[in-house]
Amino acid sequence: MSILVNSDTKVICQGITGSAGAFHTKGCLDYGTKMVGGVTPGKGGLKDDNGLPIFDTVSAAVEGTGANATMIFVPPPFAGDAILEAAEAGIEVIVAVTEGIPVADMVRVKAALADYPGVNLIGPNCPGVISPAESDPCKIGIMPGYIHMPKSKASTGKAVGIISRSGTLTYEAVWQCSERGIGQTTCIGIGGDPVKGLNFIELMDMFQADDETDGIMMIGEIGGTDEENAAAHIKANITKPVAAFIAGRTAPPGKRMGHAGAIISGGQGTADSKIKALTDAGIAVAESPADMGDAMSRALGLG
């Protein structure tokens, strides 16, 4: 199995008529995702280039298609509202790809989401989630699908779950695993913002409970204390092998390294502190970004 998304996941795209929304809706369809429609207010009743129905509201899209997941490409000023609209309409998996949402908006959205305990928000500012499978794979987001490997095709017979704050660095990790014959059950980019939906800990628990997942790779970066918190959680609760990499050892303090959340401030959030916390928790931390696949291999006992 996989976590969060699988062959039963029916996906809509909020912002389907924008250039990014349209492009990645096609990309997800091509990968095999059950894309069932999209939402753009004012364009309800039309169809997109793939023949998917467009709705004015998320609730109409849910009613018309039975969608249970959404991929959001709505521009930053309106993206927080789009997340809440999806939650209100009963969508269970909300993937917010949008980059640049004001932090204060996400603070309020996150507080409001407490009213919707069944909702899983991924992101924002993230590549999305993918569960590769030989038949009925599901990709919700912007990652290149072809680098991923389902467990059934993995030469080692093993598959791992991957959780990452970064986009392209996740692709690097996935590619290194696939090259070594390690498949993936589900890969989640949790996003580079300081306030976000699912975090390392919740996803670790999901992977721990998933029978197909043999190990977990986490990719963190400078800023905040999520990795330190995850390390403590892994030590206490996760029995599956875990490998990790932390980006930003060379990053200077006080400078925001691209991601809104990737900043060392007030002496907190350094790579060294995170690496130490993970190592102390007995987790295999890759020294170099080129060794992420090998670290996972070693953690799985593949030599």
Place this chain on the structure above:
Amino acid sequence: MKAHEYQARQLLADAGIPVPGGIVCDNADQAKAAFEKLAGEGATLCVVKAQVHAGGRGKGGGVKLVKTADDALEAAKTMMSKPLVTHQTGPEGVPVNKVMVAAGVDIAKEYYVSVTLDRARSRPVMIASAEGGVEIEKVAEENPGAILRQPIHPLMGMQPNQARTMAYQLGFTGQQVKQAAAILMKLATLFTKLDADLVEINPLIVTPPTDEHPDGQVLAIDAKVTFDDNALFRHKDIAEMFDPTETPASELKAKEFGLSYIKLDGTIGCLVNGAGLAMATMDIVKLHGAEPANFLDVGGSASEEAVTEAFRIILDDPNVRGVLVNIFGGIMQCDKIARAIVAAATNVGFKVPLVVRLEGTNVEPAREILEKAQSDIPTMQTATDLTDAARKITAAVPAEAA
């Protein structure tokens, strides 16, 4: 984005927080006049403060106490005559274009208070300490028990009981409690209203007792405000406060082209897509014994023109002795990068070694483009993976240069 002290003090004053008057000056003559004005209002002592974003101004000579108008003029002249170097600016320092002259205030006790984001709890948090006037990071390290934290509800905002409790816990007494609690409430509101990353008063002070104020007055002396860049679209007035003079020209240029670029001190220029991979690329350069010259994330949707500009920015850095390109194509298509490399070779020229590692979307056509261009770009090598790339670039750049 950071505000200058004079701007931050104004924002606090506008929010109803008592801030002693300060006069911002563009030149030394204005500083002299400012002293005379403040002296006319009863000040016997003034402080001249360089208006730069960097911390550590005092030790760097950016803060001077003055007792006469001529001293104010001299202090301002000295400060504005050369870049100010502090432990936060780097050896080249930052230009001082403005100074602020403020009346000296008698201080009985100093406090620290700020509001920032508590990332772990996804909500604002007020941080306060009765050990004010010093760096809060130091207090946090040496005496963590001296720091109070009050989470603020994202939808309710700070409650009067929370502000009151904090004022008592900080040790305010008598009439001070009401004054301090009001300031804490206003500061919390201001954080949200401004879409700030940080609002900080350091020090918040109590003045010695007088006949008029037997319990002293609670005043904000120095203030710091930084803003959430992502929210500037709804704060035009704040966006106008941006002072480009403290940002390197290369970073401003990069911003114009939608590139995320930060200049560093090393010799290996890095061009990468994605912030995480860009940091990881810097890390692997360092692991192989060299130092990165920059952080550069071209993003997912940069045009060929923007990527060409990225090469120009990297190559304009005189410290750069070699360039490492690391692209894992997702949204970004590798062939676009390959074409930009060819364009940069023509328009800018690669005199230094160039190592290119491409993987992901459209990697095959990209490799063909580079193969064809190889003879025109003799300094270029291609790499198969990250380690190979790091090895090749560090081998190509002489150790003494690195």
